[in-house]
Amino acid sequence: MTALIEARGVSKRFRQHKRFPGLLGAFKSLVTTEYTEVTAVSDIGFDIAAGEAVGYLGPNGAGKSTMIKMMTGILVPSSGTLSVLGRTPHLERMANAREIGVVFGQRSQLWWDLPVIDSFTLHRRIYDIPEARYAENLKRFSELLDLTPFLDRAVRQLSLGQRMRAEIVMSLLHDPKILFLDEPTIGLDVVAKDAVRKFLAEINRERGVTIILTTHDLQDIETICPRLIMVDHSRLIFDGELHRLRAALGSARRLTLEFAADPGPLPLSTATLTADEGLRKHYLLEREEVSLVQVLGEVGSDRGLKDVALHEPDIEEVIRTFYQRRNAAAVAS
Numbered sequence: 001m002t003a004l005i006e007a008r009g010v011s012k013r014f015r016q017h018k019r020f021p022g023l024l025g026a027f028k029s030l031v032t033t034e035y036t037e038v039t040a041v042s043d044i045g046f047d048i049a050a051g052e053a054v055g056y057l058g059p060n061g062a063g064k065s066t067m068i069k070m071m072t073g074i075l076v077p078s079s080g081t082l083s084v085l086g087r088t089p090h091l092e093r094m095a096n097a098r099e100i101g102v103v104f105g106q107r108s109q110l111w112w113d114l115p116v117i118d119s120f121t122l123h124r125r126i127y128d129i130p131e132a133r134y135a136e137n138l139k140r141f142s143e144l145l146d147l148t149p150f151l152d153r154a155v156r157q158l159s160l161g162q163r164m165r166a167e168i169v170m171s172l173l174h175d176p177k178i179l180f181l182d183e184p185t186i187g188l189d190v191v192a193k194d195a196v197r198k199f200l201a202e203i204n205r206e207r208g209v210t211i212i213l214t215t216h217d218l219q220d221i222e223t224i225c226p227r228l229i230m231v232d233h234s235r236l237i238f239d240g241e242l243h244r245l246r247a248a249l250g251s252a253r254r255l256t257l258e259f260a261a262d263p264g265p266l267p268l269s270t271a272t273l274t275a276d277e278g279l280r281k282h283y284l285l286e287r288e289e290v291s292l293v294q295v296l297g298e299v300g301s302d303r304g305l306k307d308v309a310l311h312e313p314d315i316e317e318v319i320r321t322f323y324q325r326r327n328a329a330a331v332a333s
C-alpha cells in the first residue's frame with residue numbers, strides 16, 4: 001500500500017509580534033520589533049493511502065488548519081518533510097493544485113458577483129477539463145447535491161448551505177485524487193450538513209477520492225471517516241480507526257430488548273441491566289468481546305422477544321472520554 005500523503009516530523013512555527021498589555025502597551029505593540037514564536041504543528045508524522053477518508057481532529061488552535069495549508073502547498077513547513085502525490089506541495093504548487101481539491105469552510109473560492117455556473121465554467125478553463133467530462137461531473141454532482149435550482153444565481157445571493165454545496169462541487173469538477181476540506185459543515189443547518197456528509201461519503205466510496213477533513217462536528221467523522229488523526233497543542237495524540245479508539249476506551253454499548261409480554265426478571269451474565277420497564281429492558285454491554293448473538297442466546301427463544309436495538313457509544317462520548325483521560329494523566333504525572 002503506497003502512501004499518497006507522507007508526513008515525516010513536520011513542524012510549523014510562526015513568528016508573532018509581541019503584544020504588550022495596557023494602552024501604552026498597545027502603542028508599543030505597534031512599533032515593536034520583538035517577536036514571540038508560536039509552534040502550530042510539532043513533529044507530526046503519518047501516511048495516508050489512496051482511497052482513505054481521514055478526519056483531522058483537535059481543539060481550537062491545535063494546528064489543524066496549518067497542517068491542511070501545508071499539505072495544499074499554501075504554507076511551507078519549518079522543518080520535516082511532506083510529500084503529497086509524490087511532490088513537495090509548496091515547491092510544486094501548480095502541479096499539485098491540478099490533482100487536489102480544496103474547500104475552506106470559512107473562505108469562498110467562488111466568484112462572489114458571478115452566477116455559480118460562471119465560476120464553474122472559469123474553473124473548467126483554468127483546469128483545462130475536457131468538455132464531456134466537465135458536463136458529466138457537473139450533472140452528477142448537481143443532482144447529488146441538488147444544485148440545479150440555484151446554478152444561475154449570483155454567489156452573494158446564496159445561503160451558506162447553498163454556497164458550501166457549490167464550493168464542494170467546484171472542488172471536484174477536475175477529478176482531483178485528494179480532497180482537503182477545512183470545516184466543510186461549519187454553520188450549516190442539520191439538513192445541509194446531512195446532504196454534504198452523505199455526498200462526501202459517496203464520493204469517497206464510489207470514486208475513490210481520498211478525503212482529509214478537519215471538523216469540530218464529530219458526526220462528520222462518524223459518517224465520512226473511518227480513520228481519525230487527533231492533535232492537541234500541535235502534537236499528534238492518536239492515529240487510528242474510530243472503532244479501535246472505542247474499543248481502547250472500553251466504551252460500553254447499550255442494548256434494549258423489547259418483549260411481547262413481561263418475561264419477569266432476566267439476569268444475564270453477558271450484560272448489565274440498567275433499567276427495567278417491564279416490556280422493555282435496558283442493558284450495558286461492557287465487554288467488547290461479548291457479541292449480540294451471545295446475549296440473545298442467553299435470553300433464549302421462549303421469552304417472547306419482539307425487538308432488539310444495539311447502540312454504539314456515540315462519537316462525542318468517545319472523544320470526550322479520550323481527552324478527559326489524557327488530561328487526567330497529564331495532571332497526575
Ligand SMILES: Nc1ncnc2c1ncn2[C@@H]1O[C@H](COP(=O)(O)OP(=O)(O)OP(=O)(O)O)[C@@H](O)[C@H]1O
Pocket residue numbers: 014015016038039040058059060061062063064065066067
Ligand atoms: N499566519 C499565522 N501567523 C501566526 N500565527 C498563526 C498563523 N496561523 C495560525 N497561527 C497560530 O497557530 C496555532 C494553530 O492555528 P490553526 O489555525 O492551525 O489551529 P486550528 O487547529 O485549525 O484551530 P481552529 O479549530 O480554531 O480552527 C494558533 O496558535 C494560531 O494562533
